[in-house]
Amino acid sequence: MARKPAKPASPKAAPAKPAAAASRQKASAAAKRAEPGKPAKPVKPAKVEATTAAPLALADVRSKIDQIDRDIQALIAERARFAHQVGKAKGKLAAAVDYYRPEREAQVLRMVVDRNEGPLSDELLVHVYREIMSACLAQQEPLKIGYLGPEGTFSQQAVLKHFGRSALGLPMASIEEVFQEVEAGNADFGVVPVENSGQGTIQITLDMFLTSDLKICGETELRVQQFIMSRSGRLDDIERIYAHPQSFMQTSAWVRANLPKAELVPVSSNAEGARRARSSDDAAAIGGENAGHVYNLKKVVTKPIQNDADNTTRFLVIGRSLFPSSGHDRTSVLVLIHDKPGALFDVLSPFARHGISMNRIESRPSHHGKWEYGFFIDLAGHIDDAPMQAALAELQPIAAQIKVLGSYPVAVP
Numbered sequence: 001m002a003r004k005p006a007k008p009a010s011p012k013a014a015p016a017k018p019a020a021a022a023s024r025q026k027a028s029a030a031a032k033r034a035e036p037g038k039p040a041k042p043v044k045p046a047k048v049e050a051t052t053a054a055p056l057a058l059a060d061v062r063s064k065i066d067q068i069d070r071d072i073q074a075l076i077a078e079r080a081r082f083a084h085q086v087g088k089a090k091g092k093l094a095a096a097v098d099y100y101r102p103e104r105e106a107q108v109l110r111m112v113v114d115r116n117e118g119p120l121s122d123e124l125l126v127h128v129y130r131e132i133m134s135a136c137l138a139q140q141e142p143l144k145i146g147y148l149g150p151e152g153t154f155s156q157q158a159v160l161k162h163f164g165r166s167a168l169g170l171p172m173a174s175i176e177e178v179f180q181e182v183e184a185g186n187a188d189f190g191v192v193p194v195e196n197s198g199q200g201t202i203q204i205t206l207d208m209f210l211t212s213d214l215k216i217c218g219e220t221e222l223r224v225q226q227f228i229m230s231r232s233g234r235l236d237d238i239e240r241i242y243a244h245p246q247s248f249m250q251t252s253a254w255v256r257a258n259l260p261k262a263e264l265v266p267v268s269s270n271a272e273g274a275r276r277a278r279s280s281d282d283a284a285a286i287g288g289e290n291a292g293h294v295y296n297l298k299k300v301v302t303k304p305i306q307n308d309a310d311n312t313t314r315f316l317v318i319g320r321s322l323f324p325s326s327g328h329d330r331t332s333v334l335v336l337i338h339d340k341p342g343a344l345f346d347v348l349s350p351f352a353r354h355g356i357s358m359n360r361i362e363s364r365p366s367h368h369g370k371w372e373y374g375f376f377i378d379l380a381g382h383i384d385d386a387p388m389q390a391a392l393a394e395l396q397p398i399a400a401q402i403k404v405l406g407s408y409p410v411a412v413p
Contacts, residue, residue: 017216146187152291216406218317233298242273332388
């Protein structure tokens with residue numbers, strides 16, 4: 001009997017290509033299909049299943065954290081010793097202010113941001129490094145910083161954000177007094193509010209620059225959250241509210257809707273309002289959480305009440321000297337002009353011709369002559385930059401007066 005021919009053996013399956021090789025092959029094919037002059041669509045790499053290591057025991061995790069903490073502490077101590085060496089290298093200087101270099105601090109903090117790959121936010125890491133630098137600088141002598149008091153104001157929070165907790169804060173009764181104490185040398189620097197994202201410019205600060213010789217040495221931006229607070233914490237008890245006029249404007253919608261009959265009492269600062277409100281059950285204050293903690297007030301409502309959820313105030317750091325460039329700076333100038341057609345165009349044209357961006361402009365009466373105005377202008381760049389020097393030289397014959405208020409690092413988050 002004839003045998004049936006055997007079936008041919010089935011060919012062996014080709015070995016699977018590695019995921020990375022398959023991904024490269026797809027990318028190559030996609031590139032060939034792409035139209036000339038157009039980039040190929042990116043091909044997602046093949047998913048490779050990760051092998052998850054067995055989780056460490058809690059005791060092992062804590063042991064590793066303890067070792068990391070020891071390493072961090074040792075490095076901070078080493079940094080402090082090197083910072084002390086920097087002070088020695090500068091020689092015998094008069095005071096702490098002579099050791100402070102805002103341009104160097106800004107460069108260090110920008111490097112912190114550039115290196116950050118998470119999981120912590122840029123803002124949090126900047127805060128940590130600011131405190132380390134503050135403590136290192138205080139080895140020489142703490143900086144003395146004047147601000148609009150009393151304790152618990154947003155100005156105090158701006159001082160802590162910019163200079164850290166190792167600086168010595170000096171609360172003042174007014175913005176004018178902050179300028180006066182820095183001019184007299186009783187404070188090394190001052191921190192004053194200059195503009196709010198919702199309510200615009202703080203005019204008294206700009207007006208002080210018309211006559212003061214102080215320079216702007218830095219800036220910081222503070223997210224401002226306004227709360228309604230009282231001794232009892234009950235809305236029905238409130239008959240009058242204390243707050244700074246700016247805070248009344250920033251919270252006007254909530255106050256109209258919830259306390260339309262309450263008496264609004266303006267005060268020099270929100271902290272002063274909180275201080276007054278703590279003595280009566282029928283009084284409330286608008287201000288930051290810090291003021292509530294300082295003066296033992298309770299929140300009437302748990303959420304902030306400002307009109308703008310992104311409410312931010314910009315503060316200026318004022319001092320007696322100009323500082324070198326940090327590499328990412330802003331220059332503020334005051335230009336006085338006579339009132340005539342095209343005067344503003346004449347002021348701005350030199351900056352445009354030299355490629356200098358204008359960040360802000362504000363006009364104020366100069367108080368020097370009738371119908372004479374001053375323009376406060378914020379410009380991108382440092383006063384030592386060649387384009388800035390050329391633009392100001394062009395402006396000189398046109399303006400009645402040009403006053404450089406300062407060149408300083410742009411605020412770090």
